[in-house]
Amino acid sequence: xxxxxxxxxxxxxxxIKILYELAQNEAMNGDEELARRYVDHILNLSRKYNVxxxxxMKMRICKKCHSFLLPGKTAQVRLKKGKVVIKCLKCxxxxxxxYR
Numbered sequence: 001x002x003x004x005x006x007x008x009x010x011x012x013x014x015x016i017k018i019l020y021e022l023a024q025n026e027a028m029n030g031d032e033e034l035a036r037r038y039v040d041h042i043l044n045l046s047r048k049y050n051v052x053x054x055x056x057m058k059m060r061i062c063k064k065c066h067s068f069l070l071p072g073k074t075a076q077v078r079l080k081k082g083k084v085v086i087k088c089l090k091c092x093x094x095x096x097x098x099y100r
Contacts, residue, residue: 012049016042020057027068032090035068065091 023038039061046053053061060069067090069075076087079099086095 009049009051012045012051016045016051016053016057019045020060023068024060024070027070027074030073032067032074036066039066039068059086059095059097062088062091062093063095064088064093067091069095 019038019042023035023042026032026038027035042053042057042061043066045051061067062069062075065088067074067088069086069088071077071086074089076089078085078087082098082100084097084099086097087093088095
């Protein structure tokens with residue numbers, strides 16, 4: 001991998017972190033549409049510069065409608081049979097993660 005590509009990926013990671021924090025703040029303040037726009041920018045950056053999102057970011061983003069999943073506001077969280085089940089309240093998509 002050349003030097004320029006590594007540099008661009010590092011900048012993309014920094015921008016992704018900043019956008020994630022902005023999306024989180026907007027979702028907490030109730031502006032879900034702006035939070036979704038930030039998530040769209042995050043996903044576009046990760047695809048363009050081939051940067052993997054950390055696990056904590058993936059858990060908070062709906063794969064189908066790209067909304068920011070905030071427990072109690074935009075997501076419903078349940079524990080069922082050794083799994084954490086997160087339901088998006090916008091589109092109804094489920095995410096399941098083992099917790100044992």
